[in-house]
Amino acid sequence: MRSKAVIVGLLFSLASFSAVYSEEGNLEGEIGATGYYVDLKGEEGGKAKFTEYKDVEEHWRFLGKAGVETDSETRFLKFKAYDMGYDTQRYTVDGGQWGKFKANVFYDEIPHNITHGARTFYSGAGGDTLASPENPSLNFNTWNTFDYSTERRKLGGGMKLETLKPFYFDASYSREEKKGIKPAGIAANPASPGTFAIEFPEPVDYTTSNLKLEGGYAKNPLFLSFNYLYSTFDNDIQTLRFVGFPAFDPETNFLTLPPPNSHHKFAFKGALKLPYNSKFSSNLAGGKTTSDHDFFQTFDGEVKTNNADFVLTSNPVRFLDTKIYYKHYERDNKSAQSLLAEPEDVPHFFDYKLDTFGIEAGFRFPGRLYLRPGYRHVKTEREFVGVEPEKALPFNKDNIYSLELKWTGLDFLSARVGYERLDREADFRTFTSDFLAETGELASPFIFSPQERDTYKLLIDLYPVEQLSLGLGYKLKRTDYKDDILARISGLDRLIGITKDTRDEFSFSADYNLGTATRLFGYLDYEKLRFDHTHFKHASGFSPGEGFWTEDQEEKTFAYGIGADIYVIPNKLTFAVLYDYIKSDGFSDITIFDADVFPSAGPGANNDNIDISNLCDYTKRGFSFKAIYYATRTVTLTGGYAYERFNFSSAELDDYQFVNPSGGPVTGTNGAFLTGAYKDQSYRANIIFAGLTYKF
């Protein structure tokens, strides 16, 4: 109903404006519709994956597109509509007087389909209460079905006043509703170790509103801008209640959902032109976010953020440009709670400060050579108020050096080469040893750990002949966590945690015009990622054994695409052909060094049979053929065929079971009740389409 009202409103406004504008402006536009016949093969998960951001699940669809535009010497108006009546519909109206003002209104819908046909023993999916018998059926065929899917509906508009130049004023407002269901889960018993897991549908009923106001002055040498943002987030369902099951403790049979919040932000941006082609710019901002949750009413959430940027750029002579900058960003958690007194229960409020100093200089040398060295120092301070010392996050100091080179010395070639070095220091402050041998507690969070990172990149664009362009890219990134935590356990010294990660990327693209008859194009991409870890299995795991083990995770992804636009009859008939392919292969190489650890992996486990060979492995192929026939200057006919196939396999989803007893009763430790989230994502789709567009 809402979308229909919006459509009527937009059309009405369009008609009103058109009546005014058509008197002096030219009117043009297009109306088109494309019919799709979709033959989709796959399980429910696959059907959702194919339509992840689309509304073309099965069989017939008629997606329309319309645009009307009027433009005169003084005024303009544009109306656009897409996918009318479907979950992907969008409408926009833009209009205004040239040099005086602009205004716009829009309405947009974005679906996100995750898994269709999910199952739960609970009733009430999508609501604030999930009810179940105390002993839910283990026969998942008797469970209720539902879809994991959300839909965003956003309505908004804005206005820009330019009539008082050099002063300007902008205002915009938007309101977005997001509704649907997403996957969620809880440990049945909130006390450690949690016993069994329960997956269930979490309701999504969010409303976000944003009001932005901006006023400013823009006349050289001065630019001033004052901004205000007021954003609210409302959640109609703040707690999800479980009735009947699980029955550990009625007091904990709730899941807290995101709290309503409001956010204010003031900002000032300014720039002043200085002599010698220099400019000083500044950005000062302060924000405050507050939240209140129905379930934890003695908690008052409040976070303040402050930002200050100062930048001086200069281009005094042709061969030199410089940039010096400083940034301060601060997140200050001012939240308070008055209910909990026990130290282990008191919430931990996280603060951090980021200070960045940087300098870059660009040198232009003869021969069209541009060299740009840079240096940045980043200091990050973190405070986790109330947290135990061993869980404190470190202060980081980063020194980042970069060098970029661009060469355009030849008319048929441009090349860019870059190198960056990151040296990160970590100061844990509160204790001398990062690894607490007595508890086995590891305080080596990877991104915060001391590390050295080298990144190299190369980009080449080549135009050997007028009709041919080639692009080549390579990037290599290596991070060594050299000073990672050294553990001394069982008489062994080892680095614990992530020890190394590497990333190699290669890309190639080509575009070739065979005279005026055909355009050929293609691309090829390859990426290899690897993360090396050393772990220590503690005696308090699932079995009493303890010792070291390693996990090296690797992902290889390969993609290519080729296509052609064939101008069979120039300006009359064109064939467009495209084939895309992407393949990902993930592998986890696990090695256990201490025999005591094998039992915790599983009976019969040894280093030859514990590796995981499929971590999000998938291939996706897509082919499309499209014929475009320009019947007249105003009528265009299209038609064609598309094919898409997606095969997905991952170790945590293969041989899926809704009820997983894990060698014991499903309600025992390590059991799980699942709903099928992300299950069976493979699909195959054949699509035939035909469309007509009329331009006027």
Add this chain to the structure above:
Amino acid sequence: MRRIIFFLSLLLLSGAFLLFLSLPGNTAENRGYAGSESCKDCHEDYDQSYRISVHAKKAIPGAPANRQECESCHGPGSQHVEEGGGRGIGVFAFTRNAEGRAKSGKCISCHEESKVLAFWNMNRHSTADVSCDDCHSVHGRKENLLKTEEPDLCFGCHRDIRFQTNKQSRHPVNEKMVTHQKLTCSSCHDTMGGFSTEPVGAFSIRTSFGTNKMIRADAVNELCFKCHAEKRGPFAWEHAPAAENCLHCHEPHGSNHSNLLVTKQPLLCRNCHDIPLHPSQPYTSFQRFLGTGGGKNRFIGRSCLNCHQNIHGSNFPGEAGHVFVR
């Protein structure tokens, strides 16, 4: 403190350097204008595409239509006419290998007096010598005068990002078989200005080069919260990495793993949580659905999230909130 003093000294020295520098900037061009009718004689197609463009609107103060039309951007053309034409002869031509800064300078001379381009000088595109005409064609009337639509326009240079957006988990920026993209690169990136001096790359395990990424916010999380306001909190129990920077765990351009996660769970979580109890347990092929190992419910399905649902933060009092299971 020493670094701050060093930085301030550097700023002062830079200012002093500018004051004493006596080299002149670009000299003014005093050559004669030929008039747009002269241009039209040889370049009728360009003239036509200019006439329908926004630059030809006389209602816009300062538009080329109210100045020297073609010569507002290409410079005085009388010498070009006298010498019988030719690409770049006697006029400024926006050729592929012309200096990016010089080409952009023509546009900036007018558009700098707007909020869109007031900060072009510090923009990453500017410092990388990318010019306005790499993306825009000032002739014609395409949307925002872009040469092609996003994201293809951006992918011409950012091939690595094109690759990411083809992956199975992604934002809807590069969807096939749709009439329009739901998001564009410019939904998150301010390609023509903005401060964005946060060293984004330094906080992401996946993103290379820590130079600014031109995001439309003062910090990464502020950007993400524009669409994901439910993650904004503030929560009673905060997960520090989530409160600090979404990029610690998510790769926004695309990932092989669901929910744009940078690596597969439980490894992702174990990057930080290599502690007693179940996080230190090896999860192997024996923890699959049909495996015979213990602790499978930490691996199957949604892995760690099977129990630790509120990983972005929780408002449940006590330990259940502390460990994000309620």
